[in-house]
Amino acid sequence: xxxxxxxxxxxxxxxxxxxxxxxxxxxxxxxxxxxxxxxxxxxxxxxxxxxxxxxxxxxxxxxxxxxxxxxxxxxxxxxxxxxxxxxxxxxxxxxxxxxxxxxxxxxxxxxxxxxxxxxxxxxxxxxxxxxxxxxxxxxx
Numbered sequence: 001x002x003x004x005x006x007x008x009x010x011x012x013x014x015x016x017x018x019x020x021x022x023x024x025x026x027x028x029x030x031x032x033x034x035x036x037x038x039x040x041x042x043x044x045x046x047x048x049x050x051x052x053x054x055x056x057x058x059x060x061x062x063x064x065x066x067x068x069x070x071x072x073x074x075x076x077x078x079x080x081x082x083x084x085x086x087x088x089x090x091x092x093x094x095x096x097x098x099x100x101x102x103x104x105x106x107x108x109x110x111x112x113x114x115x116x117x118x119x120x121x122x123x124x125x126x127x128x129x130x131x132x133x134x135x136x137x138x139x140x
Contacts, residue, residue: 018126022075023065026084029118030057033111056099057115060091081123085116 034054038045043053064084065075073080089112093103 018074018076025122026061026065026088026119027058029115029122030054030061030088032118033057033114036114037110053101056095056101057088057092057111059095060088063091064088076123076126078120078123078127081120082116085112085119088119089115 031050031054034050034057035045037043038049038053043049061084064087067087068075068080068083071080071083075084089108092111093108096103
């Protein structure tokens with residue numbers, strides 16, 4: 001049984017697979033952002049460098065996911081994705097300041113744009129594919 005609540009789909013069976021895939025995809029988006037940024041700015045794509053740049057955003061994803069869970073929303077929804085993007089970037093930038101890393105306005109804008117497009121992008125694709133699967137089941 002599925003109940004549509006705005007942009008959130010709540011399933012009676014639950015979906016740990018979806019939650020696990022969402023975690024992998026959100027973290028993959030951050031890693032892609034970090035690798036592209038470090039490569040583009042000639043900082044080198046070393047393990048230590050990637051971890052140093054990614055950890056504030058990884059913590060931000062965790063904070064965003066906790067907030068989504070407290071709201072009892074599905075992590076794969078667009079509204080949850082928007083919340084996770086904003087919290088990830090805000091937390092990431094705060095932690096970068098605390099750690100003595102840079103937070104230029106352009107960097108904040110690029111982080112928000114890239115992570116917004118990727119976090120919401122995979123969720124849009126997922127929602128579209130979910131709708132197509134439901135359509136096929138209801139129209140044999």
